[in-house]
Amino acid sequence: MSTKALPLRIASSTLYIHHHNHDRRFGLLNHHRCFLFTHPPSPPPLLAGKRHRIKLTFVSTAADSTQPSSAPASADKAIVTDDEFSLAKVSFGVVGLGLGISLLSYGFGAYFNILPGSEWSAIMLTYGFPLAIIGMALKYAELKPVPCLTYSDAQMLRETCATPILKQVRNDVIRFRYGDEQHLDEALKRIFQFGLGRGIPRRNAPILQMIREEVTEDGKYSLVLVFEAKALQLSDFEQRQAKFASFFGPGITAEVGKGSENNLYEVRLISNTSPNASPA
Structure with a gap:
């Protein structure tokens, strides 16, 4: 605790400010008290010898850093x-x-x-x-691997629920490849029919950006293919949803949807094998 007196002169008057500072560690509480004493330059005769005292008290309380903050949002699944x-x-x-x-x-x-x-x-x-x-x-001729985001619950289901084709797709796109124009080139060529009458030009082919392993709401293993396609629309993927299922099947269901950013589209390959199914 410290006390300081600071003189201030304002319009020929002297103000004496007594500053009391109560400082507690960690910023828990701060009190500031100021006492102002005014001395008129020429007091009236009847009031000569008297001193007028004006006491102003300012109290400011800092926020208590020990107070619990709002509860954080629920943590995402472990990656x-x-x-x-x-x-x-x-x-x-x-x-x-x-x-x-x-x-x-x-x-x-x-x-x-x-x-x-x-x-x-x-x-x-x-x-x-x-x-x-x-x-x-x-x-x-090198084709770099794409990022793979795997959640812990999906990793536990991969060996028991993922089909052999889904495992092969995952292993193929997360390693270096040589000679291919892009990942899943053969699959995209058959699904989108490059250069054919009902297909799309090869220059508009979607490019695989990443894959994601996750578990659906009903507890099934899912491999999500995230494509970038600047010249395509969501309808182009929806029209070929059945082709995705047939090419990467059997034993899967394909779902398509819009990605989190512009020009990104997701193809979700869901294994039909239930984790609770008893072995044959």
Whole structure:
């Protein structure tokens, strides 16, 4: 607790302000009291020798930081992170290109006696050049994997409820591919009939952006394909809903809908296998 007196002169009058500061830790409470004493420059004769005192008290109370805040919104389902190492997650283009360039660089350095190992320079140059060419070719034809969002409850149902085709689709799109124009290229070609009379031009083909594993309200495993299609409408997907079900079937039901953003559309492949079904 501290007390300070600050003089202020306003229009030939002196104000004495006594500042009382009660400061409690953590910002629980702050009180400010100010006492103003005015001294007129020329008091009337009858009132000479008297002092007028005006007491002003200002009390301000800060918010109590210990008060419980409003209850947070219910937490979403737990998301499973895929940290397991797999060769499918390795880019062979990057590996081949890096290894080939390393051999070529060291081979040239050893050949000109800048680096040791001149007797091995010919071998390093012989193998480094084709490795670099192959790496560049793989890197050029490389198709990167799409993100996969997996919820914990869906992961537990994957092995028992997901059909073999749904598992294959998931494994194919979350790994590096080489030579394909896009993920699920063969499936999209048959479903949307690129270049045919009732189909769409290939340049308007939807592009797979991500997949999502989730559980439906009735407890079934669902694999959601999220496509970006700037030149298509929701009706283009709805007209081909049965084709999605037949191509990725049997044992699934297909549902289409609008995505969370513009030009995004979702195709939900729901397994008809119930988690409560008894094994045959």
